[in-house]
Amino acid sequence: MNDTPPLLPVHVISGFLGSGKTTLLKSVLASEDFGDSAVLINEFGEVGLDNRLLGSIAEDAVLLSNGCVCCTIRGELSDALRRLLSQRQEGLIPAFKRIVLETTGLADPGPIASTITADPVLRHHLRPGTNVTLVDALNASTSREQFPVWEAQVAVADTLVISKTDLINESELSDVQDLLDTINPAARRLGAEALGQPSDLLFASSPHLQSFTPSEAKSWLGPWRRVTTADSHDHLNEVRSFRLNFEGEIDWTCLGIWLSMLLNRHGSNILRVKGVLHVMGDNRPVILHGVQHTIHPPEHVEHWLEDDRCSELIFITRGINADRVTDSLNAFMRQVSDHPSPRIFHA
Ligand SMILES: Nc1nc2c(ncn2[C@@H]2O[C@H](COP(=O)(O)OP(=O)(O)OP(=O)(O)O)[C@@H](O)[C@H]2O)c(=O)[nH]1
Missing domain, CATH: 3.30.1220.10 (CobW-like, C-terminal domain)
Structure with a gap:
């Protein structure tokens, strides 16, 4: 019998600046089936604001400060993940079943997976989870033109959540869908209903997290x-x-x-x-x-x-x-x- 504990998934919520990452994270953490999650928030800049916005929902959220997970603070991300694991092992924090990482709006989430799989300690406890990327429907086209990282965020997504659809008309939404079709046609797509979605479904669209039929x-x-x-x-x-x-x-x-x-x-x-x-x-x-x-x-x-x-x-x-x-x-x-x-x- 194999009694090795299962690897814990690290789910990533990314998306360009202001696209609705924290709004989605709050909804995820409020959902009943997601109580036992550890949360990491990667903020860029001196003051970590999202952490405060999350308020009482995630008081213990760990803030990764002043840099981007994709580049300057990859070491800090590994350290934070290791710390979480050892605190969990020592019983200092509840035995969470998953980790949710909110990246900065400027981060390319691609390298996060290799941060986990290349680390000799982390890879025995964790595995890359599902990449959920927020797409701000109002600003998608401009962000794409001006910021190459926007495309990278869309490209790595298992699930694309289109936010701010209430601020555009149907034809504009269709243009956003077409744009996403050219970059990542294979990702599952959700709109505003993502906020009410049971979180285990939100993060389920990754093959190593469930057995596919x-x-x-x-x-x-x-x-x-x-x-x-x-x-x-x-x-x-x-x-x-x-x-x-x-x-x-x-x-x-x-x-x-x-x-x-x-x-x-x-x-x-x-x-x-x-x-x-x-x-x-x-x-x-x-x-x-x-x-x-x-x-x-x-x-x-x-x-x-x-x-x-x-x-x-x-x-x-x-x-x-x-x-x-x-x-x-x-x-x-x-x-x-x-x-x-x-x-x-x-x-
Ligand atoms: N109208 C509308 N506003 C939204 C929607 N989603 C998010 N917002 C608003 O957009 C603003 C930014 O949302 P956040 O959730 O803070 O976005 P974020 O991606 O975490 O932002 P940064 O951390 O600054 O990159 C907030 O004022 C939200 O209330 C939406 O679907 N419709």
Whole structure:
């Protein structure tokens, strides 16, 4: 029997300045099913205001001060997480079941996952949880134009929560949805209802946090209509998404080597990889899930949905187009794999 305690998830709430992160966090902490959470708040600047705004709901919130979790205070984040774990172990604080981290509006949440998985202590107790990103509907387009980090925040999201929809009309909202479609078509999307959502559902859309049913695995990849073709955008550094389709089974080792090489070379520009794959010799679908340099251990789904055994792999990249990735994978598979290569093409 395996009696190793389960790894505790670290969920992240990010989103640009003023997008509604604290508003959502307050609602999360007020929900009954989220009582046993430890909260970390990363503030930028001398005075941590959000901490005070949270008031009595989260009196024990730990404030990470004066820097961004993604860059200057990654060490401070590791220390704070270690401290929380040791206080929990010594019984000084209640045995929380999860950690919720609110980042600054200027942080790229991508590196948080690797802060956890690369740390020799943290990785035995914690695992990256779900990334929830707030999108301020009123300012989405301007923020995107002016602040590259806005795209990075949208790209890493498992769930996108669109706030301030009450301040725009339907056609403006449709423009925001289209914009999100070009960057992260695969993320689950919520609007104002996110505030009333049971928090375990809000944070549930990550494959390593629950066992997916076959239909959940497919819907995790997002609806087809959200696919955009990368080639309709030609800005060098634009964030875009594309979906690779595979006809035929995949040589897992070969794909793994190619992916490692890709991340090694272009990791900071591969913002997100997620897929459901038909791996050679494996009857069950394999879920692949990565954020920037961090690829999570693959998970299995029990069985395929009916006869649909097509593999799909979604990429969200900055300045790397779909043709380049597809050609590179096709060529690598043909040259390296001893098995027949699947036909790989992008939607
Ligand atoms: N009208 C409207 N206002 C909202 C909504 N969500 C948040 N706000 C308001 O927007 C302001 C900023 O919300 P916060 O939750 O503090 O945003 P934040 O992302 O934590 O802000 P920073 O920590 O400064 O980056 C507050 O005045 C909120 O009441 C919304 O859906 N509609």
